[in-house]
Amino acid sequence: MAIQIILLCGLIIFSVLAILLKDLIKAALSLAVASLFLGIIFFLLAAPYAGVFEISVVAGLITVLFVLTIALTKKDGEVKESRIVHLAFPIFFILFIVIDGLVMKSLLQKIPVLPIGPEAGTFGEVLWKQRTFDLVAQIGIILAGVLAVLALFRKKEEDKDE
């Protein structure tokens, strides 16, 4: 249990770093570290496949995309954030922790949850047989993403000779 709380705290700390660090590359890397923590948490929660996906895709692929974008926009990409935002963050953060804790504590034990027996089958069976529709939708979203990128990076010159 203690390990999980440490991991969760690590997740929060690196997420905070990701928004507070001024250097974008460092921010993107702390986001990747946060994903790494999340992946390990998934693993401890008995969801190894989700953990692997989180680490390889989110911590790996998405970070690469971020770093690529940051590199492409580096030349005039610097934006001054106002200092107040950084200074005010701890106050709001602590305030929210208190509110969040109180809300969760008041809900604790009061929420009835339907008892469910242990699940049957393996992960593969659940994914392919119970959630088949999700796979269809995944095809759709991948198609949408690919087409969106194609549309946004098309060559302008080509438009004119048509």
Added chain:
Amino acid sequence: MSNLWFLYLFFSALLIFIGIYCLLTMRNLIKLFIAIEIISKGVSLAIVATGAVNNNVLLAQSLAITYIVIEVCLVATALALIINIYKKNKSLDVRLLSKLKG
């Protein structure tokens, strides 16, 4: 078991708060998108933890994987938009994007 559920929900609410704070206050387009990523981390933590504490982890796991696929497509689209905006404006400042006012 539901004690644990609230522990995880507490942390996922915290992540979502961090993301929304950044969305409301920061000015760099890439920073804003990092905030969106943090929000979606909070959501995926909530999904997996919900399944894990309620004996439903296989189902929750397949939902989380689908969610990660969605996230990748969103990131690709959004970063393509950001690069295009940068090419037009030569800047990543969100304040330059105020020609259109709701």
Added chain:
Amino acid sequence: MVFSFIVIPLLVAAFLPLIGKISKKLLPDVLTNAALAFLLFNSILLVKPIFTNGFIIQNLSWLGEKVNLQIALDGFSLFMLFTISLVSLCVSLFSIDYLEHYGHKANFYALFLVMIAAMNGLVLVPDLFSVYLFMEVAAVASYALVAFGLGSDELEASYKYLMLSVVASAFVLLSITVIFGLTGNLSFQAVAQGLQDLNARIVLGVCVAFFIMGFGLKAALIPFHAWLPDAHPSAPAPISAMLSGLLIKVSGIYALFRILYSVIGLSPALSRLLMALGIISVLVAALLALGQKDIKRMLAYSSISQVGYIVLGLALGTPLGIAGGLFHLFNHATAKGLLFLNSGSIQHITGTRNLDELGGLGKKVPITSGTNLVGALSIAGVPPLAGFWSKLIIIIALVQAKAFGYALVAILASILTLWYYLLIQRKAFFGQVREKWQQVREAPFWMSAANIILALICLLVGIFFTPVYKTWISPAAEALARGIHQVLMWGL
């Protein structure tokens, strides 16, 4: 057969970029329109089975194995399917000529078809997580379509839209997750059953608040509307028509009311809250629309206002209110689609959308002017056009439910609506022809054809109001009302 609504657009979309290499214009045009015409035909064929059975549930098996591809179709979903197919067919006809400026037709049509497939999917699935998924697919396609012109306004609007919409769907998914935790299930029926057995008022209240926030943002109800007046005018005209006519209704209103009616149940408090949101949208957006100079921005504000009417009708929860809301949804989809396409025609003809620069186009472009008048009068609610009947039904339903204040505001707002639509008509089409526009010509064939089809629908639905109401609106309204009765016993 029902599954083809999702598969056919996706398949065509997958092959279009390849086909686009061979033939840049002709084949994409033909294929897209053929696919959409087939879907429209298919949805008409489904009317009879729905009439006799009330609903269809199909389970598909794949490669001999039983997999869970369950589709549920009832009156409400069929009604939405028909509306989607009809409006999107007209929009794609319009795009044949309009997309000549933009180029890359194959890519455009592919995104367009993915969006339609996702909307059809959203309407057909009986599962909470799948609703979220298809909503997101449609949203990703629409971000790219809004930015399709690649100008700086388009990109900016698209980025704003993306930011708000991602937050909205995060809240929707969070709420779905909590419901999943409570009941251990995701399909509508099982969740409704499970929630009935549990007594989790507080948590369910939070979930409903998140749903209203998320779907309200997608539907652009007033406190959550900031993205719409930017995103819809910036998009190419056919896409504005799709977004305003269909997307905000499918991924906002349909999803919200499907979940409220068939899963959570509409309690009196919830109904009052939604009606308040609806009436605020109706009034405030109508006032904001008056001050706009850009035709498309005015139309976008008008969309918010009309969505308010739909929410008002549906949230009332009486059978008459639901029927009025649905009928208005259909009328708004066709009429607003028509008006946005018309604004595209105006831009194509003159190159501007600014109302102050236009003037006296009526004599030069009679078709565009005439169809615009029909659409405007239909939305404003002038008899005997379709919009009059739906607003009348909503107002009668409000009076029946003794919500006189709401009814009064609804009537006042419809006068405001008439006012700003006549403003468009007068400034753009009536009066003396300006020097500048002496040489303008009527819009190309397919653009005019699509406008005429939609205008005829507005007109004919209004004239043949009774048969249309009986065949289309009542089954859908009944399907929703049944949902209420199932879950109303235990409330929120």
